[in-house]
Amino acid sequence: MQDMTADSLREVTVGTGAGLAPGAGDGQQLGADMVLNIGPQHPSTHGVLRLKLVLDGERVVSCEPIVGYMHRGAEKLFEVRDYRQIIVLANRHDWLSAFSNELGVVLAVERLMGLEVPERAVWLRTALAELNRVLNHLMFLGSYPLEIGAITPVFYAFRERETLQAVMEEVSGGRMHYMFNRVGGLKEEVPAGWTRRARAAIDEVRRRLPNLDNLIRRNEIFLARTVGVGVLSAEDAAAYGASGPVARASGLDFDLRRDEPYLAYGELDVPVVTRTAGDCHSRFEVLLDQVYVSLDLASACLDRVDRIQGPVNVRLPKVVKAPEGHTYAWTENPLGVNGYYLVSRGEKTPWRMKLRTASYANVQALTKLIPGCLVPDLIAILGSMFFVVGDIDK
Amino acid sequence: MNANGVPGGGLAKGLAITLRTMTRRSHTQQYPDVSPELPPRSRGVIALLEENCTVCMLCARECPDWCIYIDSHKETAAVPGAARPRQRNVLDRFAIDFSLCMYCGICVEVCPFDALYWTPEFEYAEYDIRDLLHEKDRLGEWMATVPPPPAHDPNGEPAKEEAAARKAAGPVAS
Numbered sequence: 001m002q003d004m005t006a007d008s009l010r011e012v013t014v015g016t017g018a019g020l021a022p023g024a025g026d027g028q029q030l031g032a033d034m035v036l037n038i039g040p041q042h043p044s045t046h047g048v049l050r051l052k053l054v055l056d057g058e059r060v061v062s063c064e065p066i067v068g069y070m071h072r073g074a075e076k077l078f079e080v081r082d083y084r085q086i087i088v089l090a091n092r093h094d095w096l097s098a099f100s101n102e103l104g105v106v107l108a109v110e111r112l113m114g115l116e117v118p119e120r121a122v123w124l125r126t127a128l129a130e131l132n133r134v135l136n137h138l139m140f141l142g143s144y145p146l147e148i149g150a151i152t153p154v155f156y157a158f159r160e161r162e163t164l165q166a167v168m169e170e171v172s173g174g175r176m177h178y179m180f181n182r183v184g185g186l187k188e189e190v191p192a193g194w195t196r197r198a199r200a201a202i203d204e205v206r207r208r209l210p211n212l213d214n215l216i217r218r219n220e221i222f223l224a225r226t227v228g229v230g231v232l233s234a235e236d237a238a239a240y241g242a243s244g245p246v247a248r249a250s251g252l253d254f255d256l257r258r259d260e261p262y263l264a265y266g267e268l269d270v271p272v273v274t275r276t277a278g279d280c281h282s283r284f285e286v287l288l289d290q291v292y293v294s295l296d297l298a299s300a301c302l303d304r305v306d307r308i309q310g311p312v313n314v315r316l317p318k319v320v321k322a323p324e325g326h327t328y329a330w331t332e333n334p335l336g337v338n339g340y341y342l343v344s345r346g347e348k349t350p351w352r353m354k355l356r357t358a359s360y361a362n363v364q365a366l367t368k369l370i371p372g373c374l375v376p377d378l379i380a381i382l383g384s385m386f387f388v389v390g391d392i393d394k
Numbered sequence: 395m396n397a398n399g400v401p402g403g404g405l406a407k408g409l410a411i412t413l414r415t416m417t418r419r420s421h422t423q424q425y426p427d428v429s430p431e432l433p434p435r436s437r438g439v440i441a442l443l444e445e446n447c448t449v450c451m452l453c454a455r456e457c458p459d460w461c462i463y464i465d466s467h468k469e470t471a472a473v474p475g476a477a478r479p480r481q482r483n484v485l486d487r488f489a490i491d492f493s494l495c496m497y498c499g500i501c502v503e504v505c506p507f508d509a510l511y512w513t514p515e516f517e518y519a520e521y522d523i524r525d526l527l528h529e530k531d532r533l534g535e536w537m538a539t540v541p542p543p544p545a546h547d548p549n550g551e552p553a554k555e556e557a558a559a560r561k562a563a564g565p566v567a568s
Contacts (some may be wrong), residue, residue, distance in 0.1 A: 002414050004409060085458040088498040120550065140562075152412065166433075170544075173435035189550035190437070215411045218404035307405050309549045 008278060033061060038378070040069045047389025049363065051382075055375065061371035065363050070393040078353040083109050083183050083320050088355070090340075091177050093357060094391035096139055098174075099132035100333040102181040107262060108329035108342040109183045110308055112322040120305065121185035121312040126264040127169070127198070127301035128180065129331075130294040133163055134205070136334035137245075137287045137294070137343025140386050144284060145216050146382040148225050156212040160205045167198045183320050185313030194300045202299050206292070226281035229373070230381035233278060236368050241361040245286040250278035256332035264304070268297060280384035289384065321348050333358050335386055355394055359387035417432055432514035434541035437497050441536035445511035449483035453501035453510060459499050461494035462501060463487060488530040493523045513539040 039050035048069035054061040074093050081108035083105070090097035090105045102124060110117060116123075142157030144310050173188050180187050216222055237247040247254060256274040257265040273289040275282035289369050322344040330339035336358025343352040362385055369381060400406075432438070447507060449466040465487035472479045500512045513536050520526050546553050552560075 081458060084500060085498075088458045088496055088500065092496075152408075162421075169436055170433035171435070172436040173433070173499065174497065175499065189546040189553070191544035192431075192547050194547060211411050211415070215408045219408050220402060220404045223404065306549065311551045380486070 014197050030059060036375075040066075047392075049387075049389050049392065051366070051370075051378075053375075053378075054369070058374050058376075060370050060373055060378065061367055064285060065366050067360070067363070067392050070389050072128050072390075074394045075353060075355050078350055078355075079335065082348045083322070083350075084146045085372075086350070087181055088177075090181060090391065091179065093355065093394050094216070094333065094335065094338070094359065094388045095176055096136040096156065096388055097132055097334045097338075098177050099128050099168075099180065100331055100338065102178065103129055103263075104329050104331045104333075104340045106181045106183050106329055106336055107331065108340045109320070111327050111329060112325055113183070113320075114340060115184050115314060116316065117185055118309045118311050120205065120308045122264050123304045123308060124186060124190065124312060125181070126268070127298050128171070128178075129307060130298035130301065131164055131198070131202075131261065132167060132178075133139050133294045133334040134169070135161055137291050138164075140287055141212060141216075141291070144383045144386075145222060148214060148222070148380050150219065150222060153212055153216045156208075156215060160208060160212070162203055163201050166368070167194075167201045170194060170197070182313055184316050185311070187313075188313055189312050189333075190305075195306050198298055199302050202295050202302075206295050207290060207296075217288060218284065223281065225377075225380050226284065226384070227279060228277075229377050230369050230384060231277070231279045232365055232369050236365060237278070240365040240368065243361065244333070244358050244363050244386075246283055246336065246362050246365070249275045249286045250284040251276040256330060256337060260330075262329075262331060264301065265287060268300060270297065274333055280380050283384045283386065319348050321346060322350065330356070335388065335391065336362055357391045357394060359389075359391035360394070363387050363392055405557045410544065429539060431515075434514070434544050435512070436497055436514035437512050438494070439492070439518060439536055440490055440502065440533065441513050441515075441540050442530055442533035443509050443511065443537055444485060444488070444530055444534055447485050447488065447493055448505045448507055448509075449485050450506065454505045456500050458498060459494050459496060461491040461536065463489040463491070473564045485530070489527055489535065491527045492518070493526040499525065511537065511540045513537075515539045 034055045036053045036055050037050060038053060040048040049324060050066040050069065052064045052066055053168070054063075073240075074089055074276065081089060086105055087102050091101045094101055106317045109115075131268055138157045138161045142154035142161075145151075145153040158345050168178060169175050171194055172178040172187070174180075232246070232250045234251040236242075236249075237250040237252045242250075242252070251274060253269065253272060253274050256262070257268075258272055261270075271293050275286055322342070324344055324346040326343040328339055328341045328342065330337055332338075337356070338358050339353035339356035341356070342350050343354075345351045366382070366385065369385075370378065372383060449464060451464055454460065454462040454464050464485070466483050466485050468481050469477045470481050470482050499512060502512055518526075519529075543553055543555060546556070551557075564567055
């Protein structure tokens, strides 16, 4: 006992909160600056994201996003679930883009198994993925103005969401966690007349969307809060691995639907919405314009679905096993690039399934984006990064 | 701000939308008075058709978070004409803990004897989370609310129920 020096007994805080220990590295918080914790229980972070800010008066000197408060060990759970059960878990990390999350899993497994998915299923999946994208974007188009004080748009956004959710619920039975993908296709055929009703819902939303657009896009107060605030350069977006609407608003012209087509996107003409300003307002605009694009894509897919006959899934044995090997399937999720790295040893569960989520990469850019801004702008910037905390913490 | 042309133009545009919406009917659904119309596939609650259950335990094993509890015992019944008495499983307990259930529908999908069904029924909220564990009599009551499955799109394959019924009806004289 005696030869244990005081040094070896020194208590070191590790993990979350490590940055608060004096002498832990940045050397800033020894009383000189104010350290402000935003979250983990703060309404503007919509979830349990915690930001550790060092302030100099009203100005933010440094920002460190501390993640992990909602870590549910999704990757570890994947290792003890079969491929159908993985779909259940996978559609939950980003609860606003459940369909796209399921899609990545089944695409990875199908590629390992060398499965050919029926054409009808491919086009239906594309249509549903685009509808899911619209649902996700409408959520943020409603909640972002709400966060910075505009209460009205959320009601318009939710009216449109409800219209589309009815369509999704009719086909899959779920309003958020659709659970409609299966390895080899879809769970079951769509109900008779569904494509017609889906198209009607899309037209309805397209017709009413200008309401939401006119309400907020060029509202002077909204512009004052967002234009020129939180500018992310294309270089920084690329350096932090940001993707999706956040990166495209900075002029990073990258969209997997066009650049590495999966599903039926290769046969579709996907217009990629980009902006160059990289501020909060252009991020919002990218989201808004993508809704129009996705509605058009979804109805184009439904037109094709009506012309294709055949099954929507492949008959598979009761126990689905992916052969030994590894693959990486990435998809353009509503919030950015979502990837699954699947390593299989030929068992009915994956040996390892690594999850690359869009929000996780996108919030890292906050370290660069927030320093230099004022505390009142913080909410505007945070909201405009369009993340889901479940998607960050997995 | 000069992007709008006139100062305050963006605000005026928004107010015009609000004014127009004010003259329209509201979208509010009068829920407790008017019940919502839910599609037949809607995953509200799982109903159990006890007679069909053979205690094969597939649902309990396939459930991603093991929220199905099944107890059973074996009974021997002498069958007239058979050389030996037959053994069969008798279901003692079938319970689903809806506080754990993730509403994925795998149990309904794997059931080989069609003992489990989805129903759009959703009004079973409780004040205590422990009261969400529902036993087989409660699950059986929900069978009355199970809607018939929707017909499939004519471009796709017919539903398995339809195919089975056609097979049972025998070959069609043409």
